[in-house]
Amino acid sequence: MKKIFATLSAVFRWLGKFLTTTRTVIGNLVFLLLMVFIFTTFFSEKKPAVVKNAALILSLAGNIVEEKQPVDPLSEIMTELAPTPQAPAETLFQDILDAIHHAATDARISCILLDLKDLESVGFD
16 A cells, blocks of 8 residues: 555656646746747837838928037926927937938938928027
8 A cells, every 4th residue: 555655656746846847847938938029029120111212201390400409307397297388399410411321322212302391490509
């Protein structure tokens, strides 16, 4: 009788270790797949498809400035809490130059179209 209990005990011990190992491996694989999914979702950069002979459309809005105005964090928080009329958006002149330079070196871009309907002022103070 003791031998039967010893055999059953050994079988259940082996079964318990097997189930624990299987559960740990599956849990680790699920965690690893979840981490890979999160990293690929947040850190992958989706580039727009550009066809040959495409036009780059630059929609310039607000003021074109050489350097953006500093923003007071407290006033920005207050503006979010109690919305007030916003100051015009600022576009860095260097960003515009960079976009034009990249378009000039890209063989797929054949022309540049400037959309100036929302442009407020261009000037360097």
